[in-house]
Amino acid sequence: MEKRVTFKGIWLPLLLVLPQILITAVFFFYPAGQAIWQSLFIPDPFGLSMQWVGLGNFEFLLSDRFYRASFLTTAIFSILVTVVSMGVALYLAVLADRLIKGSGTYRTLLIWPYAVAPAVAGVLWLFMFNTRVGVVTWYLGILGYDWNHVLNEGEAMGLVVVASAWGRISYNFLFFLAGLQAIPKSVVEAAAIDGARFWTRFRTIVWPLLSPTTFFLLVVNIIYAFFETFGVIHTITSGGPQQATTILVYKVYSDGFVGQDLGSSAAQSVILLVIVSILTVVQFKYIERRVHY
Amino acid sequence: MAERNGMVEKRGSGLWLTHLGLIIGVAFIFFPIWLAFVASTVDQQDIVRPPMPLLPGDKFFENYGRALVSGVNAPVATMLWNSLVMALGIALGKIAISLLSAFAIVYFRFPGRKVFFWLIFLTLMLPVEVRIVPTFEVIANFGMLNSYSGLILPLIASATATFLFRQFFMTVPDELAEAARVDGAKPMRFFFDILLPMSRTNIAALFVILFIYGWNQYLWPLLITTDPEMNTIVMGIKQMFPSGDDFAHWPTIMATSILAMVPPVIVVIGMQKLFIRGLVESEK
The missing domain is CATH 1.10.3720.10 (MetI-like)
Known part of the structure; x- marks a missing residue:
């Protein structure tokens, strides 16, 4: 797409794009380039010189037990977050869509947790499940269950998953509700006249028609789980216990800033860069076109 | 909205079940925030001796005032x-x-x-x-x-x-x-x-x-x-x-x-x- 009508001039447009060029060059392209460059070196212990190792950092990472474990952790974590938050959101959206009156009220009640920062969500859930003062922990104790996410890896993972999914329900709910309301009611009613019960109608008509929304949300939620849940992990578990909740982004941070292993951290950044690029391409290329009915 | 008022719409018990389902969802979403609000209106003693109360206390102004003015590391x-x-x-x-x-x-x-x-x-x-x-x-x-x-x-x-x-x-x-x-x-x-x-x-x-x-x-x-x-x-x-x-x-x-x-x-x-x-x- 091109505009037919344009203004004349070369210096003015260059001046107009200058602020963006400068800021993106200094704070985006230069650091991204640095990450790629640094990933090819190992700094000496005193930080005085860099030793060229080629793809050594990557080879080391991919053979590193902890890094591969972190990959697996990230995969489990993002799948769980995506499934939990999309599942709950779809359930609520289907219910809200059945209402003639009042779906707007529920929408208002359900969307605002979107505004709660992941880190704040983390603190809220940490408070409920705190091993010493948490209300849920206490009631679980009454029921005879000894909750301790500080020691138990499964419980730690469960807690960060729920806290991450919780804040994301609003977002998914909005898109699912919009998707459901866009389905022509005549189609659903025709099936009802033919005698299809609710579940059959949902499975054979609503779900397929909703697939563009579902696939879009799938990618967006995976990106969210990969990158934006740092705050949840950092506030609740700090990656523990025994790195059970160390997702890839958390590892870039803990190796780079806490462990000061710059070469490895840079190589991890590059791997993340590749992953996010692939996800972005998938989002732009396939989702708009492949999913149709 | 007229065309949505068709035969697929649930009435009676179905409608109430729909509302019930949504209210449970809203409650699940609200619960952590409600607890946080309650905790922000009670005394530290109420919290460190679990279970904490589930209804707000009377320390609202005291807690918020202290947080805003002095905080922990910075106001x-x-x-x-x-x-x-x-x-x-x-x-x-x-x-x-x-x-x-x-x-x-x-x-x-x-x-x-x-x-x-x-x-x-x-x-x-x-x-x-x-x-x-x-x-x-x-x-x-x-x-x-x-x-x-x-x-x-x-x-x-x-x-x-x-x-x-x-x-x-x-x-x-x-x-x-x-x-x-x-x-x-x-x-x-x-x-x-x-x-x-x-x-x-x-x-x-x-x-x-x-x-x-x-x-x-x-x-x-x-x-x-x-x-x-x-x-x-x-x-x-x-x-x-x-x-x-x-x-x-x-x-x-x-x-x-x-x-x-x-x-x-x-x-x-x-x-x-x-x-x-x-x-x-x-x-x-």
């Missing part, structure tokens, strides 16, 4: 101010530079325009999290640690907004620019008098999304604000937990959590229509 009022500056800086800064460059790439033919467009495209969706170490070094070299510009600039270095404004400008009828040119109006005149007023809703919708994005940042402020006086509220909460085995002062921490939620929640609820529009447009 929460200071952190709120820092968050506000950061969120506004990111939202307004990104909108301003994006409007200008989108105007340039849509309404001019200049050398390097194609390259520029693809560079912009590259920055889409590469979050700051994946380039934190080198970005941190850049900020440190510029002496921007513990400064507002250090908090803001790296987060406006992406072109999502440029992309959106470009899409919108492409839908603006050519006749408007044509007429402006025939009338001898300078490009910037056209930009300020015609294009900008037409973009009002888009700008507002984007503002809502960017404000929340900026307000809720965690990792970046955590790295570059070592001085408690420069902490933003969202990252400052975690800093209020004692490092050792001591009990955290939960009423203050929960009051701070509530305070951290209020501004973005007000923005979302108050500008609900624009917010939904902004979400749908910035993601699709």
Whole structure:
């Protein structure tokens, strides 16, 4: 797409794009380039010189037990977050869509947790499940269950998953509700006249028609789980216990800033860069076109 | 809505079950926030001897006052101010530079325009999290640690907004620019008098999304604000937990959590229509 009508001039447009060029060059392209460059070196212990190792950092990472474990952790974590938050959101959206009156009220009640920062969500859930003062922990104790996410890896993972999914329900709910309301009611009613019960109608008509929304949300939620849940992990578990909740982004941070292993951290950044690029391409290329009915 | 009132609609018990299901969902969403609110209105003693009460106490003003005025490491009022500056800086800064460059790439033919467009495209969706170490070094070299510009600039270095404004400008009828040119109006005149007023809703919708994005940042402020006086509220909460085995002062921490939620929640609820529009447009 091109505009037919344009203004004349070369210096003015260059001046107009200058602020963006400068800021993106200094704070985006230069650091991204640095990450790629640094990933090819190992700094000496005193930080005085860099030793060229080629793809050594990557080879080391991919053979590193902890890094591969972190990959697996990230995969489990993002799948769980995506499934939990999309599942709950779809359930609520289907219910809200059945209402003639009042779906707007529920929408208002359900969307605002979107505004709660992941880190704040983390603190809220940490408070409920705190091993010493948490209300849920206490009631679980009454029921005879000894909750301790500080020691138990499964419980730690469960807690960060729920806290991450919780804040994301609003977002998914909005898109699912919009998707459901866009389905022509005549189609659903025709099936009802033919005698299809609710579940059959949902499975054979609503779900397929909703697939563009579902696939879009799938990618967006995976990106969210990969990158934006740092705050949840950092506030609740700090990656523990025994790195059970160390997702890839958390590892870039803990190796780079806490462990000061710059070469490895840079190589991890590059791997993340590749992953996010692939996800972005998938989002732009396939989702708009492949999913149709 | 008339056509929705068809035979698929449930009545009677089905309707009540639908409401019940939704109310359970709303309760699940609200529960953590309700508990946080209750905790922010009671005494530390009520919390450290579980189970804590489930109804608010009478220490509301005491807890919020203490948090705002003294906090733990820094007064929460200071952190709120820092968050506000950061969120506004990111939202307004990104909108301003994006409007200008989108105007340039849509309404001019200049050398390097194609390259520029693809560079912009590259920055889409590469979050700051994946380039934190080198970005941190850049900020440190510029002496921007513990400064507002250090908090803001790296987060406006992406072109999502440029992309959106470009899409919108492409839908603006050519006749408007044509007429402006025939009338001898300078490009910037056209930009300020015609294009900008037409973009009002888009700008507002984007503002809502960017404000929340900026307000809720965690990792970046955590790295570059070592001085408690420069902490933003969202990252400052975690800093209020004692490092050792001591009990955290939960009423203050929960009051701070509530305070951290209020501004973005007000923005979302108050500008609900624009917010939904902004979400749908910035993601699709």
